[in-house]
Amino acid sequence: MRRVTTLILLAASASALRAAGTVRVVTKDPTGLAVPDAVAYVVALDAPVPVQPPAEPVAITQHDQMFDPYVTPVVVGTSVVFPNRDNVQHHVYSVSPAKKFEIPLYKGESTAAIVFDHPGPVTLGCNIHDWMVAYVFVLSTPYFAKTGADGAADITGLPPGRYRLEVWHPRLAGKVGRELTIAESGDTTQVVSVTLRPDRRIRRAPDGGSSDYK
Amino acid sequence: MGSNGLRLPQFRRFGTRLLLLIVALVAVAQCADYVLVRTANRRNAIGRINENLRQGTLLFTRRVDARLDELSGRAALMSDDYSIRQLFLKDQPDPATVRSALDSYKVRMGVPFMALLWPNGARIGDTGGPLPAAALRPFQDLVKVAEVADDSRAKGFARLPPEGPSGKLYSLLVVPIYAPPPEIVAWIGLALPIDHAFAKLLKADAQLEVTFYYGSTSDMLPVESTLQEGIARSSAPPTSNDGIMTVDVGGESYVTAYRPLLPLITPGRAAIALQRSLEEELISSRQLERFLLILLIASLVAAALVAPVFALNLSKPLRALARHTEVIARGDYAIHLRLDRADEIGQLATAFNRMSEGLAERDRVRDLLDKNVSPEVAAQLMRDGGALGGEEREVTILFVDLRSFTRLSESMAPREVLTLLNRYFDRMSGIVEIYHGIVDKYIGDAIMAIFGAPVEQSGHADNAVLAAIEMKSALARLNAELATEGRAKLSFGIGINTSRIIAGNIGSSRRLNYSVVGDGVNVAARLQDLTRMSQFSADILISAATLRAMRGRYRVRDLGAAPVRGRDEPVEVFSVEGAE
Structure with missing residues (x-):
């Protein structure tokens, strides 16, 4: 059986104008539950934005x-x-x-x-x-965020312009992506849907050191 | 049974019939027994084989699954092995190294063929060996199945190259290589041959013949079999069949279970046939059947031997009884039937003996009766008993009296007188009986005879007259005899009258006489008296009533009326000279 989860991305719109916009992403499966550990990222389409790896590992x-x-x-x-x-x-x-x-x-x-x-x-x-x-x-883009336990992720510091919003998850089935435009006037709301494969992680072995026999 | 019905042969002898009956009953019972046992044996054998076959097909499935599961477990160990992952740390695994590694695993896992495939099914490497690279196609098909399976594994059957008779059926298995789970970096493909060794293993476990078939939907050929090639070929599964049936191969019945090998990855159709020879299964039952057959023949022989003895035991006394009956019918009651038996036949013999005693007793009584009364009266007494009473009826009465016998007897000894008288009575009485009359009584040397009673007869007057004429002749013959003996001759007179009289048993309840009462009797006696009178000079005188009653023609002389004692009116008298 293959469990299919639909992840709905809600890019909430912001009313206030800012120099740099923020995209809030909320992930939910078809039953409405939050999906954590999804990576939401946007790729600038107008001009490539160089990435700067952090100094600290x-x-x-x-x-x-x-x-x-x-x-x-x-x-x-x-x-x-x-x-x-x-x-x-x-x-x-x-x-x-x-x-x-x-x-x-x-x-x-x-x-x-x-x-x-x-x-x-x-x-x-x-x-x-x-x-x-x-x-x-x-x-290869500096604009990304990971969803938390509430399924939400905020991608911040986006200059106005055209972007491609994508989501990745370890169990992502197929590619999910769409174009969006960050306006001068403020934050943007976008909605993207994805499908997840069933979780097939194996169970960890019983603790060998445990000796609490009943 | 009607004459147009089924005609069964008729056997007259009871013994033969009994023999046939017993032998037939024994034969029917034993044959039915034999047939029932044989049928039941066959049914049971088929039932047992069916059960074996069901178990066998289960065993086959379990064995194949177990084999693959075990391999799957080993493959899992291999896929989690560090050294396998090492291969994938390089951008492109080194083909020679991959081949060497797979060869090592092949030996460790005891499989003839292994392949390593990329997640998309493309070949990374294989062990080569008996299977060429073209054999990878079924594995690639299985990868597609495994990708969507819950446990990321897939298995199935396939006919792998080379094509033609040397191609073999294989169990295929595809398991993933994780790095780490659930990330699949490659697939391992394994192939296990369904070979003769496997067929023999199954046969040893299930005690069934095992054949694997492969071919098109319409034509399947054995690829491996524990049976001879010809038998295996003859019992190829019919089109799209899955079930149990009895297949006739070279005159021998094989109960066969077919089961398709599924899923089959390569095109065509594959099946396993599990078979058991019905004859082999019936071997133990056949011994019982042979024993029953011997028992059947033995009981028939025993029945054929015992039945005649029994029949003889029954028919012999019956024949003796039949013979005894004939003896009794002849009137011999002296012989007693001696049968020392307590059964019904013994009872019958006892009853027969009682009967013959009873008959002898009756005969003695009858004999005595016959000598004391006339046979007709005796018969009536036997029939009616000695009831008092009488009936009025017309009869003819005859009186015959010896003349001058008193004087004659005075010159003879009394014994001689009695002898002579009896001799005379014997002749006369015989004549009376010949003419259906009865001697009513002897009165001294006279005889009174009655015609027409107790048995009614139409010609009683004629009978009386004819008897009288015959008596005359008999007397003449007797006189001739007496003359030769030097004795004096006898003479008699006969008076005959016909009249209505009362006839019946006369006397007391202790002693009875059948006789007649009436005036007509006296008239007959008087007519007899008249014969002595010279004016008539006749031996036979009859009354007018007798003359009227006569129907035959006689020489009769009318002698006119004569006065008789005791009667006022004279009586018309006629003399009978003879018959015309």
Whole structure:
């Protein structure tokens, strides 16, 4: 059975005129529930906007044998570090076309930073723990935001102009996108719908150290 | 049964019929038994085979599933293996390395063929081996199925190249390689042959013959079989069939279950046939049937041997009874039937003996009666009993009296007198009986005879007159005999009268005489008296009433009227000289 979720993006309109506009995106599935961890981003259509990777590396930690955060949107060229805060070793890897790498078994804060230098989705895994999965979405636009638990995301600092709004999610089925124009006068409201594939993440293995027999 | 009905052969002898009856009953019972057992055995065998076949098809499905599930588990281990992921850390996996890795896994998993495919189904590499690259198409079809499956796996059957007789049926399995789950970076394809070893394994488990077929919808050929090629070919499944049926192969019945191999990835039709020979299943039952057959023959023989003895035991006393009946019919009551049996036949023999005793008793009584009274009176007494009473009827009375016998007897010894008298009475009485008269009584040397009673007869007057004429002749013959003996001759006179009189049993309830009462009797006696008178000089005198009653023609002389004692009126007298 394939569960289909429709994500509705609501770009709320703002009444006040600003120099830089904001697009508020609210994601909902067909039943009206919020969909977190979706990356909403806009691509300028009039002229390419250069991206500036952050000076400090972004961290995706391993804690309690889970990646945190689950989805990390970054711009091209961003360095990501993978601090291991568990007392077991992890072996982080990716075989995704946008970034293939591996950090063989290690433990602790200090690891080499991985530079994500190609746009596209990158799936992270751990060779030791099958259930560990996380995504890095590498963007070539500086305008993006990730939906929170309430399914809302605000893309801010948009100069007036024409853009293409797109949404990405690990379980996104098909491409979702539309053009929108940010006016001088203020914030813009846009509505976009997407479909999600069923969630097929596997369960984590039972804690081997647990001995609370009943 | 009507004469136009079914004609059964008739056997006169009871023994033969009994023999046939018993043998027929035994034959029918035993044959029915045999047929019923045989039918039931066959039905049970088919039922058992059907059940076996159902179990067999389940077993087949479970075995195929189990095999694939096990492989699936091994493949999952492989797909989660670090070294496999290592291959995908490079932009393009090195073909030689992929081939080597797959060869290693092939050995580890014990499968003859493995392929590695990109998520879109394109080939990354394979183990080669018995299957050429063209064999990848079914795997690619399965990938499309697996993509949308809940567990991202797919399996099915396929006929893989080379084409022709050397092509084999395979179980195919496609499992994903995750990096990490649920991200699928590649597919592993596995092929397990449905080969002779597998067929033999199934046969060993299910005790059924196993054949795999592949072909077009209309024409299917065996690709693997535990049966001989010819038998397998003959029992190819009929068009689009899925079920159990009995197939006749070379005169032997095979109960066969067909089950399509689904899903079949390659075009055409594939099926498994599970079979069991009915004859083989019936082997144990056949022993019972043979035993029953022997029992059947043995009981027939026993029946044929015992029945005649039994029949003889029954018919012998019956024949003896029949013979005894004939003896009794002949009037011999002295012989007793001796049968030492307590059954119905013994009772019958006892009843027969009682009957013959009863008959003998009756005969003795009858005999005595006959000697004391005339046969007709005796018959009437036997019939009516000794009831008192009488009836009025017309009869002819005859009196015959020896003349001068008293004087004659004085010169003879009493014994001689009685002998002579009895000799004379014997002749005369015989004549009376010949003419249907009865001797009513002997009165000294006289006889009183009656014609027309107790049995009514129409010609009683003629009978009396004819008897009188015959008596005359008999007396002449007796006299001739007496003359040769040197004795004096006898002479008699006969008086005959016809009259209405009362006839019946006369006397007390203890002693009865059948006789007649009436004036007519006296007239006859008087007419007899008249024969002594010289004026008549006749031996036979009859009255006018007798003359009127006579129908025959006789030489009769009218002697005129004569006065008789005890009567006022003279009586007309006629002399009978003889018959005309």
